Amino acid sequence: MSDARGSRSVRLPLHDGWTLRSVPGPQVPPEVDGRVVAATVPGCVHTDLLAADLIPDPYLDDNETALAWIGRTDWVYETTFDRPDGDHQRLDLVCAGLDTVATITLNGVEVGRTENMHRAYRFDLTSLLRAEDNNLVVHFDSAYRYAEAQRDRLGDRPNAYPEPFQFIRKMACNFGWDWGPTLVTAGIWQEIGLHGWSTARLAMVRPLVIVEGHTGRAELHVEVDRVTDVPVTVHAEVAGVAAEAAEVTIPAGERSALLTVTVDRPELWWPRGHGDQPRYDLTVTLRGPDGAALDDWHRRIGFRSVRLDTTPDAHGAPFTLHVNDVPLFVRGVNWIPDDVFPTRVTRDRLAHRFDQAEAANVNLLRVWGGGRYESDDFYDLADERGLLVQQDFLFACAAYPEEEPLRTEVVTEAAEQVTRLAGHPSLVLWTGNNENIWGWHDWDWQQPLAGRTWGHGYYLDLLPRIVAELDPTRPYWPGSPYSGRDDVHPNDPAYGTTHIWDVWNTDDYTKYREHLPRFVAEFGYQAPPAYATLRRALSDEPLAHDSPGMAHHQKATDGDLKLRRGLDAHLPVPRDFDDWHYLTQLNQARAIQLGVEHFRSHRGYCMGTIVWQLNDCWPVTSWAAVDGDGRRKPLWYALRRSYADRLLTVQPRDGGPALVAVNDSGRPWHATTTVTRLTLAGDPRAKTTLELAVPAHTSVTLELPAELTRPDEARDELLVADAGPDRARWFFAEDRDVHWPTASFDAVVEEADGTQRVRVTARTILRDLTLFPDRLDPSAEVDEALVTLLPGESTTFVVRSSTPLDPTALTSRPVLRCVNDR
Known part of the structure; x- marks a missing residue:
């Protein structure tokens, strides 16, 4: 090692040799009390106890309930290490x-204390270190005890769940949600290590990437920490482009500098579907007086502009994202933590989930405010894939106190996270909170609050000031939902962003058509997870919609009753669990497809939909399109169809169906469209041909002749519109009332290229034909679902599995299903 005053900093992980033990208490079970187990760092108490076989899997059956004591226990992590x-x-x-x-x-x-899961900490150990056998102990107090003490000191405040999550800066959904378990974690959940440095170090680099005309600028705000009061030099450069490096000297006694690297005609970073995602290597190096490198920092940046248009118009105020001055229709999904235990979410797992989002034609992920600021891998993958990110600050469904010590924690956390994420081109919007402004207006909070703080100062003052100061390159929006004005209700659909939850909670999903929002940031409909997921997680025999395990893994208030209400309005009465499982999944898919297609059909007035939700964190009946084991529910296939670049849909207009073509691609869409009214047996009753001419990024509505829109017998007929590969259908009656013929078809299974291809040819109409191969092999997946065939039509399902599946089982109930297989 060279002389300390000119030596480069060294970072050494401290991830080995940790142990874990509980602090004795009456709630600690005998098999855990006094035990010292190996700890994985990064990790958490639950995963360490699980690895030591001291607790059952909290995701199975009702084990979650038996593990509540963990969150009410103090825990001690301990290791020893030598001085580097x-x-x-x-x-x-x-x-x-x-x-x-x-x-x-x-x-x-004692070297320090912490009270915030969402920020990093640094402690000077220099004077305390000995050459060998340094003993490092991290003692975690019960999160419950801390939160309840803050609640008792500051006064209780209302929230959506009977838990004190708003009184601690911790992942709120650890305390349970209407889709998540109550598993209150503790542990060293991110990297921990030693940083050896001399003279000075880079304490902070905050890159602001700006595009003006054909010029890109990386404005680098740099702060240093010092142990020696000498001049130091900061050097910055962007690789791979014609750009001048920037360099500045920070005089002795000073700590900050601003450098600007200018890039002529950089290639622009675009959202997926609009262009490529070029990124450039940005490196910042800190040098001492002798020119020796002391520290460095690296990030890949992308050049793009983003703005939010909320200019009032004749209808209210829009909510339109513009990237590189191009207005975007957001085809989004809400993102929750992909696992209760974050260290189980690897980069590969995230990449697979992003694959699923992209394949469903999603262009934006909203990171919801009851979870966490996601990992560096998350934002890097979003940058790489062109998936836009809307990032909530972490406040959700509760009145949050603004007093100390929480206020200072919020300030520090927000500044740190804004700085950490500033260089990511995928991040296009900061949002102040999830549903808290709405909650104050509509959820009977005002009387119990009795004038106490509830977060208003965070969302309308503190957070926008932090974003304006630290990241003025991105828009900030105070809440989801929010109208943009104090004198307009926060969930007014004509202004800003809207959440639509009356459909799931109280109304039929056809009510989506009564909503006409400018931007809908949440709406969703429930269904159970895949059958293989249920069978892994539950030991219920027999499995039933209300069996003990199913009931425990349904966290929504009156969830089963709401599922049944939805079935009763649309579909035949289930005969058994297999029917219930298929029909509830089908109803979820139809509800969201109807909503998305309705909102997209009003493109221009409405400029975005963010479906609740993409993913789950454990096996549960929920609103997710991808369940807790990563399996795609039928909703995922419906989302892929309704979020396609080119959407052909039949929508009610002025009392009768009309044809709407939505073109979110960058090229004009020209097609000859045939629209036919025909019987369920496939006999045409009326027919017309229309010419589609839809410019890029627009929609066109075509009226249909009366002979097409007025059936002779509603229960026996449907409309079919074909425009090349694109097809839209309209049934004049609900499935429960349709005179369905008993399903009849021919099915052939062939093996090809390591797959099984299931070719189904319809003898009768087959409504929403879907294959569930996971019932035969948990690893099995199928490429398509929810296919409606007219008599004589065929489709081929491609099945991939770890072993060939029995052809007879693959082509019969309950694996191969349709609505009319009665």
Whole structure:
């Protein structure tokens, strides 16, 4: 190692040799009390106890309930290590994430305390370190005890669930949600290690990427920490482009600098579907007085502009995202933590989930405010794939106190996360909270609050100031939903963003057509997970919609009753669990497809839909399109269809159906369209041909002749519109009332290229034909679902599985289903 005053900083992980033990207490079970187990770092208490076979899997049956004691227990992590080689002037302990209320001691001396899961901490250990056998202890207090003490001190405040999650800066959904388990975690959940440095280090680099005309600029705000008061130099450069490097000297006694790297005609970064995603390597190097490198920082950046148009118009106020001055229709999904235990969410797992989002034609992920600021891998993958990100600040469904110590924690957390994420081109919008402004207006909060703080100052003052100061390149919106004005209700559909939950909670899903929002940021409909997911998670025998395990994994209030209400309005009465499972999944898919297609048919007035939700964190009946085991529900296939670049849909207009063509691609859409009214037996009753001419990024509505829109017998007829490969259908009656013929078809199974191809030819109409191969092999997947065939038509399902599946089972109930297989 060279002389300390000119030596490069060194970062050494401290991930090995950790142990975990509980602090004795009456709630700790005998098999855990007094035990010392190996701890995986990063990790958490639950995963360590699970690995030690001291607790059952919290995701199975009702094990979650039996593990509630973990969140009410104090835990101790401990390791020993030797002082690293090198004569560093400073040796810091760097904790990227501690969950949550922790006291850190080294060799018996307290070095720091933490109270926030969502920020990093750094502690100077230099004077306390010995050459060998340094003892490092991280003691985690019960998150419940801390939160309840803050609640008792500050006064209770209303929220959506009987848990104190708003009184601690921790992932709120750890305390349970209407789709999630109550598993209150503790642990060293992100990297921890030593940082040895001398003279100075890069304490902060905040890149602001700006595009003006044909010029790109990377404005770099830099702060340094020092142990030696000498001049230091900061050098910055962008690789792969014609750009001048920037360099500035920070004089002795000063800590900050601003550098600007200008790039002539950079290739622009575009959202998926609009162009490529070029990124450039940005490197910042800190050098000492002798020119030796002391520290460095690296990030890949993309050049793009983003703005939010909320200019009032004759109808209210829009909510339209523009990237590189191109207005976008957002085809989004809400994102929740993909696992209760974050360290199980690897980059590969995220990449697979992003694959699923992209394949469903999604262009935006909204990171919901009851979870976490996601990992660096998450935003890097979004940058790489062109998936836009809307990032909520972490406040959800509750009145949040604005007093100390929580206010300071919020300030520090927000500044740190805005700085960390500033360089990501995928991040296009900061949002102040989830549903809290709406809650204050409509959820009977005002009387119990009795004038106490509830978060208004965060969302309308503190957070917008932080974003304006630290990241003025991106828009900020105070809440989801929010109208943009104090004098307009926060969930007014004519202004800003809207959440639509009356459909799921109280009304039939056809009511989506009564809503005409400018931008709908949440709407959703429930269904159970895949059959294989249920069978892995539940030991119920027999499995039934109300069996004990199913009931425990249904967290929504009156969830089963709402599912039944939806079935009664549309579909035949289930004969058994297999029917219930298929029909509830089908109803979810239809509800969301109807909503999305309705909103997209009003493109221009409505400029975005964000479906609740893409993913699940465990096996549960929920609103997700991809269940907790990563399996695609029928909703996913419906989402892929309704979010396609080119959408052909039949929509009610002025009392009768009309044809709407939506073109979100960058090219004009020209097609000859045939629209036919025909019987269920396939006999035509009326027919017309229309010419479609839909410019890029627009929609066109075509009226249909009366002879097409007025059936002779509603229960026996349907409309079919064909425009090349695109097809739209309209049934004049609900399935429960339709005179369905008993399903009849021919099915052939062939093996090809390591797959099984199931070719189905309809003898009768087959309504929403769907294959569920996971019932035969949990690894099996199918490429298509929800296919409606007219008599004589065929389709081929491609099935991939770990082993060939029995052809007879593959082509019969309950694996192959349609509505009219009665």
